[in-house]
Amino acid sequence: MLEVEELVDAYWAVVAPRFEADGYDPHAEKPTHEWLRANDLRPLLYALRTYHDRTFTEFWREDLGLEGEDSGYEWETTDERTIDALESFLSSRRERKGLAESSITTLRYRLNRYVGAYRDENGTGDLVSPIARDSDRPAYEAVDACWAAFDRLHAELEGGQTKRRIHLAVSNWYAHLVRRRWASVNPAEGLDEEFDWSTAADDDTDTPCLSSDHVNALYRAADDREERLLVLALCAWGLRPNEVARLHVQQFVLRPSDDDVPYIEFQERKNGPGEVSLLYGRDVLEAYLEEVTDTEGWSGYLFPSPHASRDHISRWTVWNRFDGLTERAELPDEIDGVSTAPKMGRRFWYDAYSASLDVVLGSLDEIAAEQGSSSAEVVLQNYLSESRARQLRRSYMREQLADAFGETPNE
Numbered sequence: 361m362l363e364v365e366e367l368v369d370a371y372w373a374v375v376a377p378r379f380e381a382d383g384y385d386p387h388a389e390k391p392t393h394e395w396l397r398a399n400d401l402r403p404l405l406y407a408l409r410t411y412h413d414r415t416f417t418e419f420w421r422e423d424l425g426l427e428g429e430d431s432g433y434e435w436e437t438t439d440e441r442t443i444d445a446l447e448s449f450l451s452s453r454r455e456r457k458g459l460a461e462s463s464i465t466t467l468r469y470r471l472n473r474y475v476g477a478y479r480d481e482n483g484t485g486d487l488v489s490p491i492a493r494d495s496d497r498p499a500y501e502a503v504d505a506c507w508a509a510f511d512r513l514h515a516e517l518e519g520g521q522t523k524r525r526i527h528l529a530v531s532n533w534y535a536h537l538v539r540r541r542w543a544s545v546n547p548a549e550g551l552d553e554e555f556d557w558s559t560a561a562d563d564d565t566d567t568p569c570l571s572s573d574h575v576n577a578l579y580r581a582a583d584d585r586e587e588r589l590l591v592l593a594l595c596a597w598g599l600r601p602n603e604v605a606r607l608h609v610q611q612f613v614l615r616p617s618d619d620d621v622p623y624i625e626f627q628e629r630k631n632g633p634g635e636v637s638l639l640y641g642r643d644v645l646e647a648y649l650e651e652v653t654d655t656e657g658w659s660g661y662l663f664p665s666p667h668a669s670r671d672h673i674s675r676w677t678v679w680n681r682f683d684g685l686t687e688r689a690e691l692p693d694e695i696d697g698v699s700t701a702p703k704m705g706r707r708f709w710y711d712a713y714s715a716s717l718d719v720v721l722g723s724l725d726e727i728a729a730e731q732g733s734s735s736a737e738v739v740l741q742n743y744l745s746e747s748r749a750r751q752l753r754r755s756y757m758r759e760q761l762a763d764a765f766g767e768t769p770n771e
Contacts, residue, residue, distance in 0.1 A: 436476035437485030478509040506547035520557030569707035581689035592641035598709030
Protein backbone atom coordinates (compact mmCIF):
# COMPACT_ATOMS: atom_id res chain seq x y z
CA MET A 361 0.00 0.00 0.00
CA LEU A 362 1.39 3.40 -1.01
CA GLU A 363 1.25 6.32 1.40
CA VAL A 364 -0.36 9.58 0.31
CA GLU A 365 3.05 11.17 -0.28
CA GLU A 366 3.97 8.26 -2.53
CA LEU A 367 0.70 8.66 -4.46
CA VAL A 368 1.55 12.34 -4.95
CA ASP A 369 4.91 11.31 -6.42
CA ALA A 370 3.14 8.72 -8.61
CA TYR A 371 0.75 11.39 -9.89
CA TRP A 372 3.57 13.64 -11.08
CA ALA A 373 5.64 10.75 -12.42
CA VAL A 374 2.91 8.77 -14.20
CA VAL A 375 -0.43 10.57 -14.42
CA ALA A 376 0.68 14.12 -15.22
CA PRO A 377 2.86 13.23 -18.24
CA ARG A 378 0.08 11.16 -19.83
CA PHE A 379 -2.47 13.88 -19.12
CA GLU A 380 -0.23 16.52 -20.67
CA ALA A 381 0.38 14.29 -23.70
CA ASP A 382 -3.39 14.29 -24.29
CA GLY A 383 -3.37 18.08 -24.53
CA TYR A 384 -4.35 19.00 -20.96
CA ASP A 385 -2.61 21.15 -18.36
CA PRO A 386 -1.91 18.87 -15.36
CA HIS A 387 -1.29 21.91 -13.14
CA ALA A 388 -4.66 23.53 -13.87
CA GLU A 389 -7.06 20.82 -15.14
CA LYS A 390 -8.29 17.88 -13.11
CA PRO A 391 -8.40 14.48 -14.86
CA THR A 392 -11.91 13.08 -14.92
CA HIS A 393 -12.75 9.60 -13.68
CA GLU A 394 -13.52 8.72 -17.28
CA TRP A 395 -10.01 9.73 -18.40
CA LEU A 396 -8.38 7.85 -15.52
CA ARG A 397 -10.33 4.71 -16.29
CA ALA A 398 -9.58 4.96 -20.01
CA ASN A 399 -5.87 5.19 -19.22
CA ASP A 400 -5.85 2.20 -16.85
CA LEU A 401 -5.34 4.39 -13.78
CA ARG A 402 -8.24 3.07 -11.73
CA PRO A 403 -5.82 1.64 -9.11
CA LEU A 404 -5.12 5.24 -8.05
CA LEU A 405 -8.84 5.84 -7.42
CA TYR A 406 -9.12 2.52 -5.58
CA ALA A 407 -6.10 3.26 -3.35
CA LEU A 408 -7.39 6.71 -2.43
CA ARG A 409 -10.88 5.46 -1.64
CA THR A 410 -9.98 2.19 0.08
CA TYR A 411 -6.83 3.01 2.02
CA HIS A 412 -6.97 6.75 2.56
CA ASP A 413 -10.71 7.58 2.58
CA ARG A 414 -10.18 10.30 0.00
CA THR A 415 -11.96 11.19 -3.18
CA PHE A 416 -9.81 12.05 -6.17
CA THR A 417 -11.06 15.64 -5.97
CA GLU A 418 -9.87 15.90 -2.36
CA PHE A 419 -6.52 14.37 -3.32
CA TRP A 420 -6.17 16.77 -6.25
CA ARG A 421 -6.96 19.87 -4.21
CA GLU A 422 -5.54 19.09 -0.77
CA ASP A 423 -2.62 16.75 -1.41
CA LEU A 424 -1.51 18.01 -4.82
CA GLY A 425 -2.40 21.59 -3.90
CA LEU A 426 -4.07 22.26 -7.27
CA GLU A 427 -7.05 24.42 -8.09
CA GLY A 428 -8.55 24.46 -11.60
CA GLU A 429 -10.67 27.19 -13.16
CA ASP A 430 -13.85 25.12 -13.05
CA SER A 431 -13.35 23.73 -9.56
CA GLY A 432 -15.22 26.62 -7.95
CA TYR A 433 -18.59 25.63 -9.41
CA GLU A 434 -20.86 24.11 -6.80
CA TRP A 435 -22.86 21.21 -8.20
CA GLU A 436 -25.87 20.11 -6.19
CA THR A 437 -24.13 16.79 -5.59
CA THR A 438 -20.83 15.56 -4.22
CA ASP A 439 -20.91 12.29 -6.16
CA GLU A 440 -17.78 12.41 -8.29
CA ARG A 441 -19.02 9.98 -10.91
CA THR A 442 -22.08 12.16 -11.48
CA ILE A 443 -19.99 15.34 -11.61
CA ASP A 444 -17.63 13.72 -14.11
CA ALA A 445 -20.60 12.72 -16.27
CA LEU A 446 -22.00 16.26 -16.16
CA GLU A 447 -18.66 17.88 -16.97
CA SER A 448 -18.04 15.36 -19.77
CA PHE A 449 -21.29 16.47 -21.40
CA LEU A 450 -20.47 20.17 -21.02
CA SER A 451 -16.99 19.62 -22.45
CA SER A 452 -18.48 17.81 -25.44
CA ARG A 453 -20.93 20.67 -26.04
CA ARG A 454 -18.10 23.19 -25.79
CA GLU A 455 -15.57 21.35 -27.96
CA ARG A 456 -17.75 19.45 -30.45
CA LYS A 457 -20.83 21.67 -30.72
CA GLY A 458 -18.84 24.87 -30.33
CA LEU A 459 -21.16 26.40 -27.72
CA ALA A 460 -20.04 29.73 -26.30
CA GLU A 461 -19.22 29.97 -22.59
CA SER A 462 -22.43 31.93 -21.99
CA SER A 463 -24.43 29.01 -23.39
CA ILE A 464 -22.38 26.53 -21.34
CA THR A 465 -23.18 28.54 -18.21
CA THR A 466 -26.90 28.45 -18.98
CA LEU A 467 -26.77 24.72 -19.74
CA ARG A 468 -24.88 24.03 -16.50
CA TYR A 469 -27.50 25.95 -14.53
CA ARG A 470 -30.36 23.95 -16.05
CA LEU A 471 -28.63 20.65 -15.36
CA ASN A 472 -27.91 21.71 -11.79
CA ARG A 473 -31.56 22.55 -11.17
CA TYR A 474 -32.39 18.99 -12.14
CA VAL A 475 -29.57 17.51 -10.05
CA GLY A 476 -30.82 19.39 -6.99
CA ALA A 477 -34.41 18.25 -7.56
CA TYR A 478 -33.26 14.66 -8.10
CA ARG A 479 -31.20 14.70 -4.90
CA ASP A 480 -33.99 16.24 -2.81
CA GLU A 481 -36.65 13.90 -4.19
CA ASN A 482 -34.67 10.65 -4.17
CA GLY A 483 -32.30 11.20 -1.25
CA THR A 484 -29.12 10.69 -3.29
CA GLY A 485 -26.81 12.72 -5.48
CA ASP A 486 -25.72 9.65 -7.42
CA LEU A 487 -27.52 10.00 -10.75
CA VAL A 488 -25.26 7.66 -12.73
CA SER A 489 -25.33 4.34 -10.86
CA PRO A 490 -29.06 3.67 -11.50
CA ILE A 491 -28.54 3.94 -15.27
CA ALA A 492 -25.04 2.49 -15.51
CA ARG A 493 -24.48 -0.34 -17.99
CA ASP A 494 -23.28 -2.58 -15.18
CA SER A 495 -26.20 -1.75 -12.89
CA ASP A 496 -28.39 -4.63 -11.75
CA ARG A 497 -31.32 -2.32 -10.96
CA PRO A 498 -34.35 -2.52 -13.28
CA ALA A 499 -34.69 0.34 -15.74
CA TYR A 500 -38.11 1.39 -14.45
CA GLU A 501 -36.55 2.43 -11.12
CA ALA A 502 -34.25 4.87 -12.92
CA VAL A 503 -37.21 6.20 -14.90
CA ASP A 504 -39.30 6.57 -11.72
CA ALA A 505 -36.50 8.51 -10.01
CA CYS A 506 -36.08 10.84 -12.99
CA TRP A 507 -39.81 11.46 -13.32
CA ALA A 508 -40.10 12.12 -9.59
CA ALA A 509 -37.46 14.83 -9.95
CA PHE A 510 -39.43 16.44 -12.77
CA ASP A 511 -42.63 16.22 -10.72
CA ARG A 512 -40.79 18.31 -8.14
CA LEU A 513 -39.54 20.79 -10.75
CA HIS A 514 -43.01 21.01 -12.26
CA ALA A 515 -44.40 22.02 -8.87
CA GLU A 516 -41.56 24.43 -8.03
CA LEU A 517 -41.08 26.32 -11.29
CA GLU A 518 -43.29 28.79 -13.09
CA GLY A 519 -43.56 28.81 -16.86
CA GLY A 520 -43.63 25.91 -19.28
CA GLN A 521 -40.70 27.27 -21.29
CA THR A 522 -38.29 26.95 -18.35
CA LYS A 523 -39.43 23.39 -17.63
CA ARG A 524 -39.15 22.41 -21.29
CA ARG A 525 -35.62 23.77 -21.51
CA ILE A 526 -34.49 21.97 -18.35
CA HIS A 527 -35.98 18.76 -19.74
CA LEU A 528 -34.17 19.27 -23.05
CA ALA A 529 -30.83 19.78 -21.27
CA VAL A 530 -31.35 16.73 -19.07
CA SER A 531 -32.53 14.49 -21.89
CA ASN A 532 -29.54 15.51 -24.02
CA TRP A 533 -27.23 14.79 -21.07
CA TYR A 534 -28.63 11.29 -20.61
CA ALA A 535 -28.46 10.70 -24.37
CA HIS A 536 -24.79 11.72 -24.28
CA LEU A 537 -24.16 9.14 -21.54
CA VAL A 538 -25.90 6.45 -23.60
CA ARG A 539 -23.78 7.30 -26.64
CA ARG A 540 -20.61 7.20 -24.53
CA ARG A 541 -21.70 3.81 -23.13
CA TRP A 542 -21.79 5.20 -19.60
CA ALA A 543 -25.51 4.50 -19.43
CA SER A 544 -27.88 1.90 -20.80
CA VAL A 545 -31.07 3.99 -20.74
CA ASN A 546 -32.23 7.59 -21.07
CA PRO A 547 -34.86 7.88 -18.30
CA ALA A 548 -35.97 11.36 -19.46
CA GLU A 549 -36.88 10.23 -22.99
CA GLY A 550 -40.52 10.94 -23.82
CA LEU A 551 -41.18 12.57 -20.46
CA ASP A 552 -42.22 15.85 -22.10
CA GLU A 553 -45.32 14.12 -23.43
CA GLU A 554 -46.49 13.42 -19.86
CA PHE A 555 -46.68 17.08 -18.79
CA ASP A 556 -48.71 20.05 -19.93
CA TRP A 557 -45.97 22.63 -20.21
CA SER A 558 -48.01 25.02 -22.34
CA THR A 559 -48.29 28.68 -21.44
CA ALA A 560 -50.96 31.30 -21.75
CA ALA A 561 -48.95 32.81 -24.59
CA ASP A 562 -49.11 29.71 -26.78
CA ASP A 563 -51.49 31.37 -29.25
CA ASP A 564 -50.23 33.63 -32.03
CA THR A 565 -51.62 36.89 -30.63
CA ASP A 566 -49.02 39.62 -30.08
CA THR A 567 -46.17 37.16 -30.61
CA PRO A 568 -42.88 38.80 -31.64
CA CYS A 569 -41.28 37.44 -34.78
CA LEU A 570 -37.81 36.12 -35.46
CA SER A 571 -35.59 38.36 -37.55
CA SER A 572 -33.91 37.24 -40.78
CA ASP A 573 -30.65 36.97 -38.85
CA HIS A 574 -32.31 34.71 -36.28
CA VAL A 575 -33.67 32.43 -39.00
CA ASN A 576 -30.30 32.33 -40.72
CA ALA A 577 -28.56 31.40 -37.45
CA LEU A 578 -31.09 28.60 -36.79
CA TYR A 579 -30.65 27.17 -40.27
CA ARG A 580 -26.85 27.24 -40.01
CA ALA A 581 -27.02 25.54 -36.60
CA ALA A 582 -29.05 22.62 -38.03
CA ASP A 583 -26.90 19.47 -38.14
CA ASP A 584 -28.87 17.38 -40.62
CA ARG A 585 -31.70 17.45 -43.16
CA GLU A 586 -34.35 16.68 -40.54
CA GLU A 587 -33.32 19.70 -38.46
CA ARG A 588 -33.20 21.88 -41.58
CA LEU A 589 -36.70 20.70 -42.46
CA LEU A 590 -37.86 21.69 -38.98
CA VAL A 591 -36.59 25.25 -39.48
CA LEU A 592 -38.11 25.39 -42.96
CA ALA A 593 -41.49 24.12 -41.74
CA LEU A 594 -41.65 26.72 -38.98
CA CYS A 595 -40.12 29.75 -40.71
CA ALA A 596 -40.44 29.24 -44.49
CA TRP A 597 -43.82 27.47 -44.51
CA GLY A 598 -45.32 29.21 -41.47
CA LEU A 599 -46.66 26.07 -39.78
CA ARG A 600 -47.70 25.63 -36.16
CA PRO A 601 -45.67 23.19 -34.00
CA ASN A 602 -48.49 20.61 -33.95
CA GLU A 603 -48.74 20.82 -37.76
CA VAL A 604 -44.99 20.31 -38.10
CA ALA A 605 -45.11 17.27 -35.82
CA ARG A 606 -47.80 15.57 -37.97
CA LEU A 607 -46.44 16.35 -41.45
CA HIS A 608 -46.91 13.37 -43.79
CA VAL A 609 -45.54 12.88 -47.28
CA GLN A 610 -49.09 12.55 -48.69
CA GLN A 611 -49.80 16.17 -47.74
CA PHE A 612 -47.21 17.50 -50.20
CA VAL A 613 -48.17 18.26 -53.78
CA LEU A 614 -44.78 18.94 -55.33
CA ARG A 615 -45.82 18.80 -59.01
CA PRO A 616 -49.21 20.56 -59.33
CA SER A 617 -51.01 19.75 -62.58
CA ASP A 618 -51.82 23.40 -63.31
CA ASP A 619 -48.16 24.46 -63.21
CA ASP A 620 -48.80 26.32 -59.96
CA VAL A 621 -46.31 26.36 -57.07
CA PRO A 622 -46.01 23.27 -54.84
CA TYR A 623 -48.19 23.28 -51.75
CA ILE A 624 -49.00 21.45 -48.51
CA GLU A 625 -52.58 20.26 -48.09
CA PHE A 626 -54.32 20.14 -44.71
CA GLN A 627 -57.59 18.28 -44.27
CA GLU A 628 -57.85 19.52 -40.68
CA ARG A 629 -56.48 22.81 -39.45
CA LYS A 630 -57.24 25.37 -36.75
CA ASN A 631 -59.36 27.41 -39.16
CA GLY A 632 -60.54 24.48 -41.28
CA PRO A 633 -59.06 22.69 -44.33
CA GLY A 634 -56.53 24.62 -46.35
CA GLU A 635 -53.37 24.76 -48.39
CA VAL A 636 -49.98 26.35 -47.69
CA SER A 637 -47.79 27.36 -50.62
CA LEU A 638 -44.35 25.80 -50.55
CA LEU A 639 -42.40 28.77 -51.87
CA TYR A 640 -39.04 27.76 -50.48
CA GLY A 641 -37.17 24.63 -49.42
CA ARG A 642 -38.53 22.15 -51.95
CA ASP A 643 -35.01 21.00 -52.83
CA VAL A 644 -34.24 20.16 -49.20
CA LEU A 645 -37.56 18.35 -48.85
CA GLU A 646 -37.06 16.31 -52.02
CA ALA A 647 -33.51 15.35 -51.02
CA TYR A 648 -34.81 14.19 -47.64
CA LEU A 649 -37.65 12.18 -49.20
CA GLU A 650 -35.23 10.55 -51.62
CA GLU A 651 -33.11 9.54 -48.65
CA VAL A 652 -35.90 8.04 -46.50
CA THR A 653 -38.50 6.78 -48.97
CA ASP A 654 -36.88 3.37 -49.38
CA THR A 655 -36.03 3.05 -45.69
CA GLU A 656 -37.55 -0.11 -44.26
CA GLY A 657 -40.45 0.62 -41.96
CA TRP A 658 -40.76 4.31 -42.84
CA SER A 659 -44.34 5.39 -42.17
CA GLY A 660 -44.37 8.49 -44.37
CA TYR A 661 -44.15 11.01 -41.52
CA LEU A 662 -41.42 13.60 -41.98
CA PHE A 663 -40.68 13.50 -38.26
CA PRO A 664 -41.25 9.91 -37.12
CA SER A 665 -41.38 9.22 -33.40
CA PRO A 666 -38.56 7.23 -31.80
CA HIS A 667 -41.22 5.58 -29.63
CA ALA A 668 -42.94 2.46 -30.97
CA SER A 669 -46.27 3.60 -29.54
CA ARG A 670 -46.43 6.74 -31.73
CA ASP A 671 -46.24 7.35 -35.48
CA HIS A 672 -44.83 10.86 -35.30
CA ILE A 673 -43.24 13.20 -32.77
CA SER A 674 -45.34 15.41 -30.51
CA ARG A 675 -45.61 19.20 -30.60
CA TRP A 676 -43.49 19.26 -27.43
CA THR A 677 -40.72 17.42 -29.24
CA VAL A 678 -40.86 20.17 -31.87
CA TRP A 679 -40.47 22.69 -29.02
CA ASN A 680 -37.54 20.73 -27.56
CA ARG A 681 -35.74 20.42 -30.88
CA PHE A 682 -36.32 24.10 -31.57
CA ASP A 683 -34.92 24.94 -28.12
CA GLY A 684 -31.84 22.86 -28.91
CA LEU A 685 -31.34 24.79 -32.15
CA THR A 686 -31.74 28.14 -30.39
CA GLU A 687 -29.03 27.07 -27.93
CA ARG A 688 -26.59 26.14 -30.69
CA ALA A 689 -27.50 29.21 -32.74
CA GLU A 690 -27.05 31.39 -29.64
CA LEU A 691 -30.40 33.11 -30.05
CA PRO A 692 -31.49 35.28 -27.11
CA ASP A 693 -33.65 33.65 -24.43
CA GLU A 694 -36.22 36.42 -24.98
CA ILE A 695 -37.30 38.56 -27.92
CA ASP A 696 -39.18 41.73 -27.00
CA GLY A 697 -39.72 40.34 -23.52
CA VAL A 698 -41.19 37.01 -24.71
CA SER A 699 -39.41 33.66 -24.39
CA THR A 700 -38.05 32.53 -27.75
CA ALA A 701 -40.41 29.87 -29.12
CA PRO A 702 -41.31 28.01 -32.36
CA LYS A 703 -44.38 30.19 -32.94
CA MET A 704 -42.01 33.09 -33.62
CA GLY A 705 -41.03 31.28 -36.82
CA ARG A 706 -44.66 31.41 -37.91
CA ARG A 707 -44.75 35.11 -37.06
CA PHE A 708 -41.64 35.62 -39.20
CA TRP A 709 -43.53 34.05 -42.11
CA TYR A 710 -46.55 36.32 -41.52
CA ASP A 711 -44.32 39.36 -41.31
CA ALA A 712 -42.68 38.47 -44.66
CA TYR A 713 -46.11 37.89 -46.21
CA SER A 714 -47.42 41.25 -44.97
CA ALA A 715 -44.29 42.96 -46.31
CA SER A 716 -44.81 41.31 -49.70
CA LEU A 717 -48.33 42.73 -49.91
CA ASP A 718 -47.02 46.19 -49.01
CA VAL A 719 -44.40 45.95 -51.77
CA VAL A 720 -46.99 44.93 -54.36
CA LEU A 721 -49.25 47.83 -53.35
CA GLY A 722 -46.30 50.21 -53.42
CA SER A 723 -45.40 49.18 -56.96
CA LEU A 724 -48.97 49.98 -58.05
CA ASP A 725 -49.03 53.55 -56.75
CA GLU A 726 -47.60 54.92 -59.99
CA ILE A 727 -50.11 52.93 -62.07
CA ALA A 728 -52.93 54.22 -59.86
CA ALA A 729 -51.84 57.82 -60.46
CA GLU A 730 -51.63 57.32 -64.23
CA GLN A 731 -55.07 55.72 -64.39
CA GLY A 732 -56.67 58.28 -62.10
CA SER A 733 -57.57 55.62 -59.55
CA SER A 734 -58.06 56.57 -55.93
CA SER A 735 -55.51 54.10 -54.55
CA ALA A 736 -53.25 51.16 -55.28
CA GLU A 737 -55.83 48.89 -53.62
CA VAL A 738 -58.35 49.80 -56.32
CA VAL A 739 -55.82 48.92 -59.04
CA LEU A 740 -55.04 45.66 -57.27
CA GLN A 741 -58.71 44.70 -57.03
CA ASN A 742 -59.96 45.95 -60.40
CA TYR A 743 -57.07 46.03 -62.87
CA LEU A 744 -54.50 43.48 -61.75
CA SER A 745 -55.47 39.84 -62.17
CA GLU A 746 -55.52 37.70 -59.05
CA SER A 747 -52.92 35.38 -60.52
CA ARG A 748 -50.58 38.28 -61.36
CA ALA A 749 -50.94 39.77 -57.87
CA ARG A 750 -50.26 36.35 -56.35
CA GLN A 751 -47.20 35.95 -58.58
CA LEU A 752 -45.81 39.31 -57.43
CA ARG A 753 -46.37 38.46 -53.76
CA ARG A 754 -44.75 35.06 -54.13
CA SER A 755 -41.75 36.48 -55.95
CA TYR A 756 -41.11 38.93 -53.13
CA MET A 757 -41.70 36.23 -50.50
CA ARG A 758 -39.09 34.02 -52.15
CA GLU A 759 -36.59 36.87 -52.06
CA GLN A 760 -37.31 37.46 -48.38
CA LEU A 761 -36.94 33.77 -47.51
CA ALA A 762 -33.79 33.39 -49.60
CA ASP A 763 -32.27 36.36 -47.79
CA ALA A 764 -33.13 34.84 -44.40
CA PHE A 765 -31.88 31.34 -45.23
CA GLY A 766 -28.84 32.63 -47.08
CA GLU A 767 -29.51 30.69 -50.27
CA THR A 768 -30.84 31.20 -53.78
CA PRO A 769 -34.66 30.86 -53.92
CA ASN A 770 -35.96 27.85 -55.84
CA GLU A 771 -38.89 28.33 -58.18
